[in-house]
Amino acid sequence: MPEYWRPEPQIPDDDSAGVGRLLDRLECHPSSDLWKELEGLLIVEAECWVQEGFTALPALARIAQDSGEKDRHQALDLAAVIVRTLHRNHLYDELVRANSEAVAALHRLAQARLTDSGNLTRTTLLQDTLAFAGYTFWASISMDFTDEHYHVGCPHCSTRLAIVIGEYGHYSAFRHYNDGDIHRIPLKPAIPDELTGIGRWMHDTAAAGGDILLAEGLTYLFGQATCGLCGSTFDVADWFEAENSAHQPIDPIVARTDRST
Template identity: 30%
Template sequence: MVVNRFDPETLVLLGRLSIAGTDSAVWEELWNELYHRHDSAVACAALPELAAIAAGGVPGDRYRAVSLAGALLAAADPYTAEIRDRYAEDICALLTEVGSELAAGGPAIDSEPVVFLDRVHAMLTFEDAAGWSHRLLELVEAELEIECPVCWAAMTMHIGASGSFTCTSGYPLDKVTKRQLIPANPDQLTGLGARLRRLAVAGRQATIARQLTFLFGHAVCTENGHEFTPADALAAMP
């Protein structure tokens, strides 16, 4: 059973959260206190305060609240079920806020991809879906470390300017074994893949929308030739 006890310093920081706007330095200190210094399951006691800011705060603070709440909940294992039950209303409010932000779209093509992916990760965390969603942030670097879900061979997946392929780990890229990635047909995507791509298109994240077709497309193991879907490989990794 989780017992939620905050030290005085953390309580002071939580008390400094304001609907009218909170200094960015307070948010930085909260990240350090809640995410890095507290057990994440205990730190989830801050979810009501974060949900209140997400629902009624200024835009920048709403994003910070959603991001921190998503990170805390994602790290709450093995108490996740208890946390979800205890703070169900707050998690629902956070999900509503992040859903509204994602539905609002982006100001320009490929603007702030990290913010977009962070929101997607938070949304999937609040929904208790796709535990590997934190790996989506790696799309910004266009490079993900994966393992073949059949033989567990380690490899790197590149989806960027240098091409779209799996390869044995190492550099330079022209000296390693490569297997080309085959993207999924966007019109044939289903389930989570289709949903994430729709969000990327609505958010004007053209690069991420394209990368998602490879993430939910077809890959070949560089060691033993096994065929698999990269998203399935991420889901199978511990």
């Protein structure tokens, strides 16, 4: 079972008329109260499981394009939460495909604000942009490289491994119930200039924004790990993404790894 599986939340009752009215009001006279009310109708536990959220993407794109900085951020933040849910929610893929121009517009705006930190962290800005670019898995995972850990199955022997990136070290290990991380083997970080594809973009964006912790952590995430049982070495990010990324309706700007190759 993938690490990021969770039971689907209770889907709220349909309130398409209410959502439509709120979007109309936000396009004319946006306010914090209206944004809060709209989010309450669309988002449950940081995910969107209602059709109205995905049909709202064109309106959110218009608001983001036509509004001042505060409401542009509000529209982008809400749209990013909706689009991130595509990693798990495939009920409305056709709606997203039909609104591909709106998603592309949101992506352009998210890219533009990467140079504007505001009240958002560099990781949030980067992951919002990733969501609109079709990388909903990378947009959804935690990237707290002060103390981050992931779980992957060794692609050669299927042993479950903990991948640790943070102040306590950078290693693969077996996570023991009583003894913690055992059989630790250091990760081999990627050389930044040798990174390619979305890993290169993520690293270079973090570095350009001055987030050294994020940039360094990404070199380990896109580096190599060794299995403590069979001794095989594998690319962490490629396998982590392959284990967890289902098909979704936004074509990524760089092709994903195919775990069958």
